Every structure is written in C-alpha cells, then in structure tokens.
Amino acid sequence: MLPDDWHLTQDIDDFLARAGDFLRSRPALHNTPLTDIEKLRIRRAAEHDAEAAVFGRLESGGEVRAIFYLTPRGRLGLTPLSVEQTDTLAAHLAGLGHSPANVIADHDTASAFAESWQRRTGGGVPVVFWRTHLYRLGTLTAPQRRPEGQGRITGGEEREQVVRWCREFCVDVGEQSSIDLIDAGSWGDSRFGDRHFTFWETPDGTPVSMAAATSIVGGMVRVDPVYTPARLRGRGYAGAVTVEVSRAALAAGATDVVLFTDPANPTSNTLYQRIGYTHVADFAGYKFSYGAPQAG
Structure with missing residues (x-):
C-alpha cells in the first residue's frame, strides 16, 4: 500500500x-x-x-x-x-x-x-x-426541420466507407494518432474499432452522414464520432443521425448518453444543445516529452 x-x-x-x-x-x-x-x-x-x-x-x-x-x-x-x-x-x-x-x-x-x-x-x-466540452443528454428533441431520409445501422460490407469517413474525421480534428493506426491497418486498435455505426441516408439510399456509439458500460453510451463530409454539411444530416443514435441508446437501456464537442466549433455545440444535450464539464489532454538519456 x-x-x-x-x-x-x-x-x-x-x-x-x-x-x-x-x-x-x-x-x-x-x-x-x-x-x-x-x-x-x-x-x-x-x-x-x-x-x-x-x-x-x-x-x-x-x-x-x-x-x-x-x-x-x-x-x-x-x-x-x-x-x-x-x-x-x-x-x-x-x-x-x-x-x-x-x-x-x-x-x-x-x-x-x-x-x-x-x-x-x-x-x-x-x-x-x-x-x-462534455455534454449529457437531457430530453431528446428532434430537429424542427428533419431532412429527408432515414437512419440505418451499417453492415460489414460498408466497413471501407466507415473507415474512410473516420479517417476524414480525424484529419478534420487533427487526430494524428488515430490516422496512424488506420493507415497501418490497425483499425481494431484505434478508438473506433469497437464502435457501432449508423448512417443517415437519403431516400435513394445514399449515405450522407455518420454517427457512432459505444456499447453500454455502466449504463452509459458515448456518441463518437459524428461526421458529415464537407460538401454535404449544413443540410441537417448531422443532427438527424445524432438523434437517431441517441434514441437507439435510450431504447437499449442507457441511463446516460454523452458526447464530446470541440469548444472552437460553435456550430456543433449549438446543434447538440438544440437536440437536448447539456454541458457537464470541460476536459483536456496533455502530452509529455522526455529528454533522451545522455551517452555514458
């Protein structure tokens, strides 16, 4: 001790x-x-x-x-x-x-x-x-203007697109460690390897946005990541797919549904608050460097 x-x-x-x-x-x-x-x-x-x-x-x-x-x-x-x-x-x-x-x-x-x-x-x-920022879901509220289409759980045949979109997400947020793991073929070792992914797809079946969630642990599900390709943003897809994943988490028995947001992105922070997420706390990560040992 x-x-x-x-x-x-x-x-x-x-x-x-x-x-x-x-x-x-x-x-x-x-x-x-x-x-x-x-x-x-x-x-x-x-x-x-x-x-x-x-x-x-x-x-x-x-x-x-x-x-x-x-x-x-x-x-x-x-x-x-x-x-x-x-x-x-x-x-x-x-x-x-x-x-x-x-x-x-x-x-x-x-x-x-x-x-x-x-x-x-x-x-x-x-x-x-x-x-x-850490947010926790309060009362889930669907967007007032729901885009056409529907949410759909991804299948194994769509893994290539899921991996590609996760990598694009990491490029957007500067998450180099995950990019390195994905590029090395170590998908299972990345933080996305154990996620459950959902697409939002248009009426013709084209995926336009993606959200993922962890399995329930201790009553908690974390929504992570949420990604829409740049050319498709501003159409309500991210909000719709986040609501879909959040609703599924509640239906599965989660008592706490949470997600992290970039403090520098007012659009996403506003979006999540609009659909029922409330701010809980702020988090941070620091990386350390160590000097090389001297010879002799």
Whole structure:
C-alpha cells in the first residue's frame, strides 16, 4: 500500500471489483475511464496485450474516492483529483518509474497533473493536444426541420466507407494518432474499432452522414464520432443521425448518453444543445516529452 491510501494493481478484475461501483456512480463524468477500462478488460481476456495496464484507486474512509489507469500505450486517465492529490500521484508514478505519454482528465485535474509531472520529472513543457466540452443528454428533441431520409445501422460490407469517413474525421480534428493506426491497418486498435455505426441516408439510399456509439458500460453510451463530409454539411444530416443514435441508446437501456464537442466549433455545440444535450464539464489532454538519456 502506498501513502495516502493509493492502491496499485495490474489485476483488472480485482480493480473493477473494488472500484467498479465508484466508476458507475457518475457514468457521464467517468465515461472515458468506463470505456477505456472495458476495452482493456476485453483485450486482456483475449491475451491481446503482452504488457498489462496499471490501475490505481484512492481510498479514504473505506471508500474509493478516485482512480487512475495507465494503458500499455501510455495513456494516463484520471477521475477528478485535487491539486494535492495530483501532486501525490505524480510523485508515486515517477518514483515507480512510469513514463506516461499523455494524460486526459477533466480540465482542472489534467492541468494540475501536467504541472506536477513536469516539476517532478524535469521533462519538457506539457503540450495540450485535446480540449473539449462534455455534454449529457437531457430530453431528446428532434430537429424542427428533419431532412429527408432515414437512419440505418451499417453492415460489414460498408466497413471501407466507415473507415474512410473516420479517417476524414480525424484529419478534420487533427487526430494524428488515430490516422496512424488506420493507415497501418490497425483499425481494431484505434478508438473506433469497437464502435457501432449508423448512417443517415437519403431516400435513394445514399449515405450522407455518420454517427457512432459505444456499447453500454455502466449504463452509459458515448456518441463518437459524428461526421458529415464537407460538401454535404449544413443540410441537417448531422443532427438527424445524432438523434437517431441517441434514441437507439435510450431504447437499449442507457441511463446516460454523452458526447464530446470541440469548444472552437460553435456550430456543433449549438446543434447538440438544440437536440437536448447539456454541458457537464470541460476536459483536456496533455502530452509529455522526455529528454533522451545522455551517452555514458
């Protein structure tokens, strides 16, 4: 056991047995840990990863107050922590020799950890690579002007188009890590590999927009991504397909339907609010750099 009641393990089943209720207690706020850890659990069960992830839980008074997870690819995910708690965790991880490639969390936690990590390790200045608003669905409201056509779940024969549109989405938002995985043929390792995709298609059957959703984890479904090719935007397709996917998530039993938006895109933020999504929190991601060891 580490100071301040941080407990670390590589046993994902034991971790979920002890911290699962905490993660499910706030499914909207914890949406990324829920989906990331579930993906790690599935991959570990299939022995897909030779190197295990590291999981930690912060306990106080016999209750879990926060968690972290460090994936084999170096992503450090955190639930909300105070400045003091992030500094303590940074000291723990640095002392154990861990070197996360990046951290993602709510804005305040991610920023505090990035500052502590730089101070503790002497690395380069952390660089922001992700800023986003988190929205949660309240009352789903269909657009007043619904475009002609209908939503349709994609089939396996449409994977090529799904992959192509996901790559175009990543180019639009500057998500280079996913582009690299797609180009390397590692679709299953990308963040899109476990999604369920829906097309919005015109009456003649032509797909014009796409939205995807995660499986239900802890009662939560995250809509991600939503993409319409540039030449087809401004016609209501994105709103229509988002409503379709959101309605399907509710029908499947989801209690929390969430999505992330780019703060710099007022069009998408306005659209999602119009169909019933409300702002919950802001999130951020920082990537770390480490100096090369000196010879000798």
